[in-house]
Amino acid sequence: MMRKFAKPESNMIPIEVILTSFNRVTISTKGVMPLDITVEKTTRTIVFFVIDVSTSYNVLLGRDWIHRSCCIPSSLHQCLVFWNDKDKAEVVQADHRPFVAEANSVERFMYEGNYRPIKIVKDGEKTQIVAQSEESFSVDALTEMFSQMRPNIVALEEQVNDKKLIKEL
Helix, strand or coil: CHHHHCCCHHHCECCCCEEECCCCCEEECCEEEEEEEEECCEEEEEEEEECCCCCCCCCCCCHHHHHHCCEEEECCCCEEEEECCCCCEEEEECCCCCCCCCCCHHHHHHHCCCCCCEEEEEECCEEEEEECCHHHHCHHHHHHHHHHHCCCCCCCCCCCCHHHHHHHC
C-alpha cells in the first residue's frame, strides 16, 4: 500500500478517525499522510486519511482538494478544470482506462469502450435511446441547450438591461 506512494509508514501521522465507506461500513483510519500531488504542472501538498482496504483506486480527491485547488470537476465531460500557480486555466482529461488488470472487473467494464451520453426520444408510444455525438456537448452546444431551457440566461459579453430583464421575470 504505502509503496505505491514511495513513502515509509513512519511518515504517517497516527490519528483515530472513523470513516464511513460507500457501502455504509465504518472503517478506522490508520493515520494521515501528507503527499505532494501533481496535476499537470501544479504541485500541492494534500493530507490524506490512510485506511487498510482493498480498492480499485489509490486515493480519493475530495471537496478539500477540489476547493483548495480551485478545481471544477466535470463528470459529464470527464475532465478537471483548475487554475494553476500562474492563474491560467488548465484542463486535465480523465484517464479513460483507469483500472488495472487486478481491479474489479465490473468497474473496469463500465469504463471500457466508446460510451457517450444518451438522449431518450419519445414519439407517441414508441421510445428510443439515441447516443449523442461528441459535438452536441461542446461549450457552444451546451450554451444553446441551456438558453433554450432558460431564455432569461444572457451571455456574459452582452450588456444587460436590468429594467427589461426584471419586467420579463
